[in-house]
Amino acid sequence: MGKEIKRKFTILDYPTKGTNTGTYSGASASIVANKVFNKLTKEMNFVDNLGGTKYLVFYLQDIKSKKIYPFIGTIVLLKGPVEVDYENKNLKINHRIIVAKYDNNMRETFKNNV
Numbered sequence: 001m002g003k004e005i006k007r008k009f010t011i012l013d014y015p016t017k018g019t020n021t022g023t024y025s026g027a028s029a030s031i032v033a034n035k036v037f038n039k040l041t042k043e044m045n046f047v048d049n050l051g052g053t054k055y056l057v058f059y060l061q062d063i064k065s066k067k068i069y070p071f072i073g074t075i076v077l078l079k080g081p082v083e084v085d086y087e088n089k090n091l092k093i094n095h096r097i098i099v100a101k102y103d104n105n106m107r108e109t110f111k112n113n114v
Helices: 028-044 104-110
Strands: 007-011 021-026 054-064 068-086 088-103
Touching: 007 028, 007 088, 021 088, 028 068, 028 088
Parallel strands: none
Antiparallel strands: 007 021, 007 054, 054 068, 068 088
16 A cells, blocks of 8 residues: 555634644545544533533644545444454543534524534
């Protein structure tokens, strides 16, 4: 297999409008979006989604092409912990992160919940 090409992205308008933050590498915008969502949820203490109405909309920009990619993410709390073996460690997972591309069709659905 050939070497995977990594692209570089930045977070638009974070932490304030007009400010771009960080350089994140990955094979695609979707892969980077998961990394960025994890970072943002930790910084914003975005952990409680019991009512199912908390969503985070954020934008990534490809540093080279300047193309902008909008994403929406949320955290789903699981009914019970799921045990996973990872790098010889047994981890208990209590939540699942969901990140998807955000488009104009979603704006009306999520406008009051974002």
